Amino acid sequence: MKSIAIVLWCLLVAQWTYGQQKLTGTVKDENGEVLPGVNVLIKGTGLGTATLVDGTYSLTVTGKETLVFSYVGYETRELNVDNRTVLDVVLKQEIEDMDEVVITAIGIKQQKKKIGYSTELVDGGVLSQIPTVNAAMSLAGQVAGLQVSSPTGIFQTPEFELRGKTPLIVVDGVPVETDFFDISSANIESINVLKGTAASALYGARGKDGALLITTKSAQQDGVEINFQTNNMFTAGFCVFPETQHSYGAGLNGQYEFWDGAGGGVQDGDMQWGPKLDAGLKIAQWNSPIRDKVTGEIIPWWGNVEGTQYDDRSRYERVPIDWVSHDNLRNFLGTGIVSNSDLTFAYKGARARYYLTLQYAYQKGQVPNTKLNSGGLTFKASYDLANNVQLDASLSYNKVLSPNYPRYGYQPYNHMYNILLWMGDDVDIEELEKHHWVPGMEGYRQASYNYGWYNNPYFVIENFSQRHDRNVLHGQLRLNYQILPNLNVQGRASLRNYALYEDMKIPKSYMSRSEPREGEYRIWNTNRMNVDADILASYSQSLTDEIGLTVNVGSSVFYRSFREEYMSTDGLIVPEVYNMSNSQNPVTAENTLTEKSIRSVYG
Structure with a gap:
């Protein structure tokens, strides 16, 4: 078994670049305290980063972009790069509009100042900034107390935890069971997060752990309005490929010879501490041809020989071939x-x-x-x-x-x-x-x-x-x-x-x-x-x-x-x-x- 030092799973967004430069900066609040975890996105794309524990960030840009700085509890800021290499930012704490009307359980509309429990609103525009097949992934980092897993594999479902428990999902006032693959982020007007049992008491036992209230879009402007939008993103490999040992091949104690791939050869089980790779060795392997010891005939072969005419080691043998290394993970992923x-x-x-x-x-x-x-x-x-x-x-x-x-x-x-x-x-x-x-x-x-x-x-x-x-x-x-x-x-x-x-x-x-x-x-x-x-x-x-x-x-x-x-x-x-x-x-x-x-x- 290979020894894995680092396994960092994250998608690398491929992009065409021209005249790029590195932009760095620090994000602080009004009191000069650094802010870790601030989202720094290039406006109009899904590209960006987040500030580190010391409030710093770095990003590769062309110099003409507009950056969007957003953080829970603080006002969002948009700043032009203007060919700068250093861009420090101060975020102001968000002052809640206590007269703001929010939708609570069963579609009841109330002012925030009249609600006796915690609630937080996420605008649908935030969700559509990052192109994803699953809208739930865009909720990560948007709401205090809401943990969203963001799996990178195709058709993997994000998981929600609101204060450590699974909240109820409600669409236009109706509780639904959904994994968000059947909800388009472009069709979401807003998501109101109701925290605690009091917030969703009207949903009974189904809402005891809080609720995510999704309001879908409807006609807003007088007359006819037609909109079309498309987003495309390419993913390639990992930000950091997992590090494994590449010095030794299959086998154990420096020995290996394939016969049936199930222990019938020399250490041809599943361990990875065999002979040293790229050392000029030739060893019998799974794709080695078979040689007839009597006639000298060479037969191309792949896999084991169990149950075939060649399953006779007194007459047939595997032809040793070059024992060299291959970058299999990179060659496998598209x-x-x-x-x-x-x-x-x-x-x-x-x-x-x-x-x-x-x-x-x-x-x-x-x-x-x-x-x-x-x-x-x-x-x-x-x-x-x-x-x-x-x-x-x-x-x-x-x-x-x-x-x-x-x-x-x-x-x-x-x-x-x-x-x-x-x-x-x-x-x-x-x-x-x-x-x-x-x-x-x-x-x-x-x-x-x-x-x-x-x-x-x-x-x-x-x-x-x-x-x-x-x-x-x-x-x-x-x-x-x-x-x-x-x-x-x-x-x-x-x-x-x-x-x-x-x-x-x-x-x-x-x-x-x-x-x-x-x-x-x-x-x-x-x-x-x-x-x-x-x-x-x-x-x-x-x-x-x-x-x-x-x-x-x-x-x-x-x-x-x-x-x-x-x-x-x-x-x-x-x-x-x-x-x-x-x-x-x-x-x-x-x-x-x-x-x-x-x-x-x-x-």
Whole structure:
């Protein structure tokens, strides 16, 4: 096993540069205290950095950019570089507008000064500054007490912790279960973070750990408005590649000779302390040709010889080849792409308002043959039935599709795990790319450097797949009646349907701790439906200049159904035929159905 000194996972944003220079500076507050962790972004791009513990930062620029300095609790500043090499910045502490109106639970609007709990608002413009497939990643560092994990792999879901607990996600007043892949950052007007149990008490048990209230955009300006925006970002490698030892190849105690990759040769297991690399040695390896000792014939070969005519060491031998090192991780990773496009139509008239947005996002992973597509549309309409009666309706559809997404974790199915930890530099990964199967055993046995646990990564890329096809439909109706200037009643109903199809195709000879080596085919069909309905009456009255009375009374109903069907073969009779009828043994089938209902009254 290789000795890893540093593992720093972060994407390196590729960019075209011309006439670059290094800009440095220090960010302080009004009292001269340094500010660590200040976001320093180049305006209009996703490029930037953050200040270190001593408040300093450094950035490569052309000299013509505008930098945006932002920090929680401080006013955001925009400054032009103007060809300077040193740019020091002082940030002023943000003074909260206590008359600012924020949206609290169940869509109730209140002034900050009248709220008895902690709340924090994030403008949607901040989220759209950085192009990401998942809008949640843009929340990192924006809210005090909100921890957001930012995984770099394709289709990895960010995780939220608000004061150490998982908050409820609410979209336009309706609690939803989402991983943010079906929410476009360009369609978010704002996110209000309600902290603590008091902030979300009206959501009952679902909101006991706080809530993220997402308000989506609607028509703002009179007349017709059309907007289109697209963002593209390239990712390549790491900021710092993990450091591993490159002096010795596979084997142990300076010895190695491949025969079957499972201990049948000389120390041909999975250790990486074999003979010294690049020392002019020739050693039998996984891609060494086979020589017939009797006839002298040389047969090209890749992988082990178990079960073939060459599995006779008294007659056949591996031909030693050059024992040299290869930069496998760099040769394996490709250039990733993140692309986001949004088209918006909006109309605002005297009585009617309409908003339609179409969005599409594409992500190509750095691991070959991995990609993610997501897109959808959202339509919102609002109509004034009378001066004091308003009807709102919205309908959205989102699709997330990945024909093959990579697996993560400390397991043999993780390509990084294999290449970094268990693949010696003696292995030529470009040879693995060219040869997936043992000659004459196509479909039955992969060609690999090891037959204990570790797969040929290109064999997995081309033959193992897991598909994710998700469709989310969300509709909502809201009727608001302003009975008196200080008395309002609103009723809402929403339905959210989540349908997911997944399948996994596991080829024969695939090596893992949990999957059979005879191949397998698995299918999941999941459907989740949420229905929410509520009615709320609000009354407010000023008693004196300093004292006011606000009363909210309401009731809500929540219903959820969850249905999942799972089927799996037990081995495959014919390789690469993924059908339940091709199972070696009886098929496994499972069905799950759960229902839940919550009825609430609050005041």
